Amino acid sequence: MNHLLYAIAVLSALGFGQAMAEENPDAGMNILLLTKSSGFEHSVIKQNASGTSHVERILTPIAKEMGATLECTKDASKINADSLKKYDVVIFYTSGELTETGEDGHPAMPAGGMDDLLAWIQAGGGFLGFHAATDSCRTGNGPTPYIKMIGGEFVTHGAQFEGVIKKVDGEHPAIVSLPERWPLQDEWYLFRNLDKENMHVLALLEIGNERNKQDKYNIPDYPMVWCKGYGEGRILYNGMGHREDVWEHAIFKALVKEHLLWVSGEGPVNAAPNYTETVPDTLP
Ligand SMILES: [Zn+2]
Known part of the structure; x- marks a missing residue:
């Protein structure tokens, strides 16, 4: 046996080949950002002449700092079992019925795409939704x-x-950088069908004086950031991020990083349902 063959034999015996094969997946998380808008396309995710959006330009250096690989797309056909295998985390800043081509003209999600996405999360995928993610894929019976x-x-x-984001869970790894109370100008979504039985509320929107100014908001403070366990996977939704300057804020950028790490499986899950302890049950 010459030296080269001997070296190969020894390295194989040590499992070196296997370590090499796993080197890429271990190098950092693989993230897919989907901004397909079958409905309204927010300005923060509109691509400019050079083909990038505000959110993409914010997330790209964040991913780089984290040693992560970020793929930005408006092509919802990438939501299928085969291509999802490549990713650790999928981010949605989407709108409308993604199985329809809709307003932005980019490819739709295949018919089985939603089942594939849900199965991928169940099996350990990380799902992170911002703002219009809750204005997506919502047409149905209930x-x-x-x-x-x-x-x-x-x-x-x-x-x-200007509402106040009020931290509810001071210990949670997904919102370490969130101050106890963070005043923030943004567009504040109102929700129905909150999954009260399963959600772990991370932060509420404190409505304050706006109750007296806009009838819509004459309701108790309600969840704006929450997380959930889902099979082996993790889900986090952050309702902020309509405005460009929200994405530029140092606190928001730090939160994005912490959200990504948590949904990717880092640290304890800490997603036990806490809705009734944190939210007045007079909510719709
Ligand atoms: Zn909006």
Whole structure:
């Protein structure tokens, strides 16, 4: 046996080949950002002449810092069992019925795409939804399987105002950078079909004086950031992010990073349902 063959034999015996094969998946998380808008396309995810959107330009350096690989797409046909295998985390900033081509003209999700997505999360995938993610795939009789998964359904919103994001779970690894109370100007979604039995509320929207200004918001404070366990997988929804300057905020960027790490499986799950302890049960 010459030296080269000997070296190969020794390395094989040590399982070196296997370690090499696993090197890529271990190098960092693989993230897919889907911004397909079958309904309304938000300005923050509109691609400019150079083919990038505001959200993509914010997320790209964040992913780089984390040693992660970020793929940004408006092609919802990538939501299928085969291509989902490549990713650790899928981010949705989507709108409308994704199985329809709809307003932005980008490819729709295949008919079985939703089942594939839900099965992928069940098997250990990480799902992160921002803002319009709850305004997606919601046409059906009662809450759709997607809405049940994400944990809430967009109903409407009023005029933008400065609300206060109030931290509910001070220990949670997915929101370490969130101050106890964070005043923030944004467009605040109102929800129905909140998955109260299964959601772990991370932060509420404190409505404050806006109750007296807009009838829509004359309701108790309600969840704006929550997470859930889902089979072996993890889900987090953050209702913020309509406005460009929200994405530019240092706190929001830090939160994005913490959300990504948590949904990817880092740290304890800490997703036990806590709705009744944190939210007045007078909510619709
Ligand atoms: Zn919006």
